[in-house]
Amino acid sequence: MIAAHTPVQRPRDARLLIVDAFGRIQHSARDAFVGLLNPHDLVIANDAATLPASLHGRHASSGAVVEVRLAARASLDTADVHRFVAMVFGAGNFRTRTEDRPLPPQLAPGDRLELGPLSATVESLLDHPRLVSVRFDGTARDIWAGLATHGRPIQYAHVPAPLALWDVWTPIAAMPVAFEPPSAGFVLDWASIQAMRRRGVAFATLTLAAGISSTGDADLDRRLPFDEPYRIPASTSAAIQQARRQGGRVVAIGTTVVRALEHAAGRDGVVQPGEGVANQRLGPASELRVVDAILSGTHEPDSSHYQLLRAFADDVTLAEATAALEASGYRTHEFGDSVFVARRNRVVRQVAA
Amino acid sequence: MTHPLNDRLDGVRIAITGGTSGLGLALVDELTRRGARVAFVARTRERVDDVARTHPLAYGIVGDVAKKDDIYPIALQIMGGLGGLDVLVNNASSLGPVPLALLADTECEDLELALATNVLGPFRLTKALLGALAASARENGPQAGSVVVNISSDAAVNAYPQWGAYGASKAALRHMTRIWDEELAAEGIHFLSLDPGDMDTPLHALAVPDADPATLKRPETAAREIADAIAVSLRAGSKSAGQAEAVGVTP
Numbered sequence: 195m196i197a198a199h200t201p202v203q204r205p206r207d208a209r210l211l212i213v214d215a216f217g218r219i220q221h222s223a224r225d226a227f228v229g230l231l232n233p234h235d236l237v238i239a240n241d242a243a244t245l246p247a248s249l250h251g252r253h254a255s256s257g258a259v260v261e262v263r264l265a266a267r268a269s270l271d272t273a274d275v276h277r278f279v280a281m282v283f284g285a286g287n288f289r290t291r292t293e294d295r296p297l298p299p300q301l302a303p304g305d306r307l308e309l310g311p312l313s314a315t316v317e318s319l320l321d322h323p324r325l326v327s328v329r330f331d332g333t334a335r336d337i338w339a340g341l342a343t344h345g346r347p348i349q350y351a352h353v354p355a356p357l358a359l360w361d362v363w364t365p366i367a368a369m370p371v372a373f374e375p376p377s378a379g380f381v382l383d384w385a386s387i388q389a390m391r392r393r394g395v396a397f398a399t400l401t402l403a404a405g406i407s408s409t410g411d412a413d414l415d416r417r418l419p420f421d422e423p424y425r426i427p428a429s430t431s432a433a434i435q436q437a438r439r440q441g442g443r444v445v446a447i448g449t450t451v452v453r454a455l456e457h458a459a460g461r462d463g464v465v466q467p468g469e470g471v472a473n474q475r476l477g478p479a480s481e482l483r484v485v486d487a488i489l490s491g492t493h494e495p496d497s498s499h500y501q502l503l504r505a506f507a508d509d510v511t512l513a514e515a516t517a518a519l520e521a522s523g524y525r526t527h528e529f530g531d532s533v534f535v536a537r538r539n540r541v542v543r544q545v546a547a
Numbered sequence: 548m549t550h551p552l553n554d555r556l557d558g559v560r561i562a563i564t565g566g567t568s569g570l571g572l573a574l575v576d577e578l579t580r581r582g583a584r585v586a587f588v589a590r591t592r593e594r595v596d597d598v599a600r601t602h603p604l605a606y607g608i609v610g611d612v613a614k615k616d617d618i619y620p621i622a623l624q625i626m627g628g629l630g631g632l633d634v635l636v637n638n639a640s641s642l643g644p645v646p647l648a649l650l651a652d653t654e655c656e657d658l659e660l661a662l663a664t665n666v667l668g669p670f671r672l673t674k675a676l677l678g679a680l681a682a683s684a685r686e687n688g689p690q691a692g693s694v695v696v697n698i699s700s701d702a703a704v705n706a707y708p709q710w711g712a713y714g715a716s717k718a719a720l721r722h723m724t725r726i727w728d729e730e731l732a733a734e735g736i737h738f739l740s741l742d743p744g745d746m747d748t749p750l751h752a753l754a755v756p757d758a759d760p761a762t763l764k765r766p767e768t769a770a771r772e773i774a775d776a777i778a779v780s781l782r783a784g785s786k787s788a789g790q791a792e793a794v795g796v797t798p
Contacts, residue, residue: 241682243626272630335606338627342620359619360675368679370626384677384730391733399682427686 233394234442246345251309292410310344378448565639569748612668643712650711684735
């Protein structure tokens with residue numbers, strides 16, 4: 195697929211490839227996606243705002259230039275922002291492909307990092323020369339002010355222009371806890387939320403601290419996604435119950451929503467409100483207890499996002515979808531086109547088998 | 548002035564721009580006193596630090612709402628400081644030319660500053676925080692919702708000579724408030740345009756240097772009225788901008 199290189203969240207020509215519950219494929223304009231929804235369906239999006247998680251600075255003892263990318267955190271608590279899992283790159287910036295970025299100087303516990311107004315200590319190494327646990331100095335207020343003034347959104351070489359926070363915050367962005375944007379949510383604007391309401395479609399949100407999508411290292415990429423804390427509001431849990439009662443589907447905007455809801459679901463499919471840490475990997479063997487359909491970006495078959503789609507559709511169908519995306523020149527990555535995949539109809543599939 | 552028994556705003560997360568002087572500072576006082584969790588924004592680090600020292604429960608943020616590049620850093624710190632947002636008070640204001648001038652004598656740059664501070668700033672900051680306000684409204688329930696207060700003026704309605712830049716910008720803000728309210732009522736986000744009246748504040752002193760302070764309203768009084776309006780709105784839910792305007796007006 196072609197990389198989408200312009201940071202426009204809702205390009206007017208964005209496209210949507212639809213895979214229905216029977217594995218049939220259709221093409222649509224993406225801004226018509228509300229038309230795919232039925233009265234009583236419930237759309238759930240991730241309202242995490244994106245942190246300016248890329249911090250340039252120096253490794254104090256060697257004087258070497260580094261880029262620190264914050265990548266994970268244990269909780270969503272905004273007062274608890276001292277400790278992060280972080281990736282450390284050597285000199286350079288996002289314009290170099292992450293695969294080609296030099297390693298940082300050899301890091302050791304206790305090393306100091308000077309990152310503009312922020313300073314941090316390497317607390318531990320996490321089994322890879324790039325991956326460390328860091329602890330920032332100062333109060334939570336100092337850290338937020340430092341991130342706000344010095345941090346930049348994490349970005350990759352396929353988008354050449356430097357991104358600002360307004361490029362990566364979805365229109366519904368609320369809690370700044372994501373390390374990269376939950377970009378499936380770029381599809382939403384306030385007019386689409388109004389259109390859902392007019393159609394009798396409910397809308398709810400949860401918050402999951404979406405982690406980094408790429409490390410530039412095959413070994414590290416296999417560890418993605420990292421554990422991601424999430425929070426499901428009581429109002430969202432209640433909306434799921436209501437949709438169930440009324441025979442509506444639960445439609446997830448993005449893989450992060452699927453990850454949170456399926457992690458929080460009990461065996462009975464009931465989603466309890468509250469906080470948790472999503473640490474599971476979803477794939478072909480996963481039984482979906484909550485989510486009936488997903489609207490997501492277009493994903494390459496070697497990504498964890500694609501693995502998650504295998505919980506929705508069988509491999510033959512997904513291979514057909516991938517071929518259709520390629521053949522029709524769909525754009526990929528965070529500002530690219532989208533797919534809508536309905537969970538396969540198990541009854542029909544069992545009959546066919 | 549006596550308050551209704553339920554005038555408390557315990558735990559309500561409120562952000563105020565222009566929070567280190569005049570009405571904004573009085574609002575920081577009043578709202579923290581009522582138990583709200585307050586973040587305030589102002590341009591000057593020293594003043595922010597001073598107010599933060601005397602208001603240990605309030606969260607100070609340095610930023611200029613008139614600058615486009617400051618908006619997201621401000622929004623990020625509001626969310627970091629409060630962990631969510633129930634009420635945004637767009638209070639920071641610019642007079643435009645100081646001393647006041649006839650429109651015909653107003654430099655374009657002074658009009659631009661008034662528009663940047665009084666219209667574009669509130670628009671941009673509200674837009675950046677809309678997701679947070681909508682999330683609050685969904686969780687609080689559509690009745691309580693969340694609230695955006697835009698500080699207005701009688702100059703937004705009446706054509707006072709020499710108040711052109713300020714009056715035109717406040718008229719735009721007032722009208723924008725009504726449209727926001729129409730468009731987002733269904734999301735549970737309620738927009739109030741509140742006119743605090745002529746107050747004894749630094750802004751008023753710049754505009755009318757020889758005014759007798761004794762004839763002016765105390766900002767503390769206006770802050771109480773605005774806090775009451777917020778409490779009423781969070782309790783009662785939907786309320787149109789037009790109805791609410793009268794709450795803070797001095798006759």
